[in-house]
Amino acid sequence: MVVSDGPSESRRALATGTSERSVGVAGTFALMELSEVMRTTASVRAFTDEPVTPEALYRVLDDARFAGSGGNKQGWHVTIVRDPALRRQLADLSASVWERYLAEAAAGYRSFNPIDPAPADVPVPDGLSEHPMLAGVEDVPELLVVTVDLRVLAVLDRDLDRFSIIGGASIYPFVQNILLAARNQGLSGVLTTFLTAKEPEAAPLLGLPDGHAIVAMIGLGHPEHQPTKLKRNPVESFTTIDRIDGEPFTI
Numbered sequence: 001m002v003v004s005d006g007p008s009e010s011r012r013a014l015a016t017g018t019s020e021r022s023v024g025v026a027g028t029f030a031l032m033e034l035s036e037v038m039r040t041t042a043s044v045r046a047f048t049d050e051p052v053t054p055e056a057l058y059r060v061l062d063d064a065r066f067a068g069s070g071g072n073k074q075g076w077h078v079t080i081v082r083d084p085a086l087r088r089q090l091a092d093l094s095a096s097v098w099e100r101y102l103a104e105a106a107a108g109y110r111s112f113n114p115i116d117p118a119p120a121d122v123p124v125p126d127g128l129s130e131h132p133m134l135a136g137v138e139d140v141p142e143l144l145v146v147t148v149d150l151r152v153l154a155v156l157d158r159d160l161d162r163f164s165i166i167g168g169a170s171i172y173p174f175v176q177n178i179l180l181a182a183r184n185q186g187l188s189g190v191l192t193t194f195l196t197a198k199e200p201e202a203a204p205l206l207g208l209p210d211g212h213a214i215v216a217m218i219g220l221g222h223p224e225h226q227p228t229k230l231k232r233n234p235v236e237s238f239t240t241i242d243r244i245d246g247e248p249f250t251i
């Protein structure tokens, strides 16, 4: 992962656990260790005023594009949304879904769950909290909408009699790579999926062609606060030998 210009840089990188990389027009920048990046890529929904430079955003996408996808079809598209009026429209559509998400949770449901869905008439309580990124969407340094061309997906569970999951696997690794690549440069962000629930309304605003789907709306910027201790379950809690109900894998 460490790329450097010469032997002395390599030695410095080994000693400090970081390195610098030089990438053409994008310049030289510091890199973090991969494991550190993976363990500290938190969801950040509030950003400082500091802009994201075009070079930094380019580098994020230039790293993210190495994500795998079924058949290497790379069906992603990224729309960088800079028009404040368009941002507001997308945020308002998203905010209505956030409200529904909170309402389902308040009624004791796992929000938007496909197996045990909340009833359509779930009550919407008063005083629900605003989503911080959507509330201030005009001030988010960069707002990306990731879409995918469904016509290039290979969806191996397409014909099973259950909720389909495989299609997302050709696009969310790319989305995660965006967040990891951002963190690698000291940027942060959050993946939101609210907008997909409003795809019929959002699609014409974005000029989305038929056969394409909205995957995520991602805010990126310099974090107001960067959490570094993420709450995640231990390996033993989700890894077993031979069967799902087998012995936990541990060392």
Ligand SMILES: Cc1cc2nc3c(=O)[nH]c(=O)nc-3n(C[C@H](O)[C@H](O)[C@H](O)COP(=O)(O)O)c2cc1C
Pocket: 041, 042, 043, 044, 045, 190, 191, 192, 193, 194, 230, 231
């Ligand atoms: C598929 C997916 C969809 C998500 N959708 C949203 C979203 O719509 N809005 C949001 O604020 N966060 C969203 N998140 C972020 C999660 O809330 C976050 O990953 C989780 O709470 C863990 O928080 P942490 O990364 O800060 O530890 C999403 C994450 C994933 C992986």
